[in-house]
Amino acid sequence: MRDFDDLRRAVAREDAIARVVIASTRGSTPRAAGAAMLVWPDGQSGSIGGGRLEHAAAGAARALLAEGAHARVLRQALGPALGQCCGGAVVLVIERFDEHRVEEAAEALKHSGAWARRIEPGAGDTPPTTRHGAGAGITWLDGWLIERLPPRHPVMIHGAGHVGRALADMLAPLPDLAVTLADSRPEMLRNLHASIIPADDPLHALGHAPDTATHIIVTHDHALDLELCHRLLHRSFAGAGLIGSATKWARFRQRLAALGHSDAQISRISCPIGDPNLGKHPQAIALGVAAALLKEPGIRAADRRRTA
Known part of the structure; x- marks a missing residue:
């Protein structure tokens, strides 16, 4: 979770924000998995790249905030339908963060170095076992998102x-x-x-x-x-x-x-x-x-x- 400090500051300033993170990629994409942006009703920071992709994701993030929803997953092909020619595809996870959610993440990262949470309703009750080591910054598997604080x-x-x-x-x-x-x-x-x-x-x-x-x-x-x-x-x-x-x-x-x-x-x-x-x-x-x-x-x- 490479943007955690920015996330904490944004929530302290805005009370609640939506975070958009690239959970996984396939093929050619503007940014790698783990790239994130923070969105609030009248502004945003960070970047997931891609122009039209970022514009659409920001709109979805503001809609999530307006609806009071907790999380949403967008699976997006980067082709003509989006007005982009990368040819790859991304999975975006959009989550609402308030002070309580930030502290939940902080506790998990402090004690285990990783924060695993179920994003999709149909996901299992426990985080899946993965082959990814501690060096992997982000893992998207079976409806679960697992992020780590990589060393800087x-x-x-x-x-x-x-x-x-x-x-x-x-x-x-x-x-x-x-x-x-x-x-x-x-x-x-x-x-x-x-x-x-x-x-x-x-x-x-x-x-x-x-x-x-x-x-x-x-x-x-x-x-x-x-x-x-x-x-x-x-x-x-x-x-x-x-x-x-x-x-x-x-x-x-x-x-x-x-x-x-x-x-x-x-x-x-x-x-x-x-x-x-x-x-x-x-x-x-x-x-x-x-x-x-x-x-x-x-x-x-x-x-x-x-x-x-």
């Missing part, structure tokens, strides 16, 4: 200046990432996206990061950048990038070598970061860093497992 890849952004903030804002909506933004200046951590975790000390945040984290070093202080790189090379991490020019990196390589790090160790940090073809505007740099990050094999593999 930790991304530690050290520095909340123009580039760091732009990158954090860009990555924050992605449900497969857990973004931490660290900066010692309190004013730089105000008005963050709800899913960004603030940290008031980049060095402390680095020290407590999991070994699977990716670190992006974009602080306002070259001495702090160097210390972060130095400490990072003493521990495990999934990936690391440092903002700066080729000249800055040449100086850093010399200083890191003087601190006892080998060339092989130092090469674990990428510098410069971003895509020079996109320009030097903070958002352009952030865009290049985000694109490179999302291409990392570990993140792509995790995303495939979660939507399997």
Whole structure:
């Protein structure tokens, strides 16, 4: 259930909303199983993709809210009848959520890591046994919907200046990432996206990061950048990038070598970061860093497992 935090916030704001989730797919479809959107009478957020499919699903979701119904299943072919040419098919589950329903989901996810519920009236009384492992984010079987909270890849952004903030804002909506933004200046951590975790000390945040984290070093202080790189090379991490020019990196390589790090160790940090073809505007740099990050094999593999 990759959108649970968004779901909780939407219910707190709107009292009751309808959630539309792609429960299963067949053939070519705009989005994978697990993609979801939230719908209320005068608005919506998220996306299941597909234009006409999403428009029809939003209408069905608002109808469900107006009727006071609990859940509905839509089986939709993505062909000429819908004005789409994907050629595949999807099963959509639409559910009404209020505060009680959100807490029910939270309890199930907390205690077992999965939330199984009967959607179709003719389904059996107990959840079916499946062959899907914990890595499968969603399972639709015999009228039951089973969703899990998949692990998110930790991304530690050290520095909340123009580039760091732009990158954090860009990555924050992605449900497969857990973004931490660290900066010692309190004013730089105000008005963050709800899913960004603030940290008031980049060095402390680095020290407590999991070994699977990716670190992006974009602080306002070259001495702090160097210390972060130095400490990072003493521990495990999934990936690391440092903002700066080729000249800055040449100086850093010399200083890191003087601190006892080998060339092989130092090469674990990428510098410069971003895509020079996109320009030097903070958002352009952030865009290049985000694109490179999302291409990392570990993140792509995790995303495939979660939507399997």
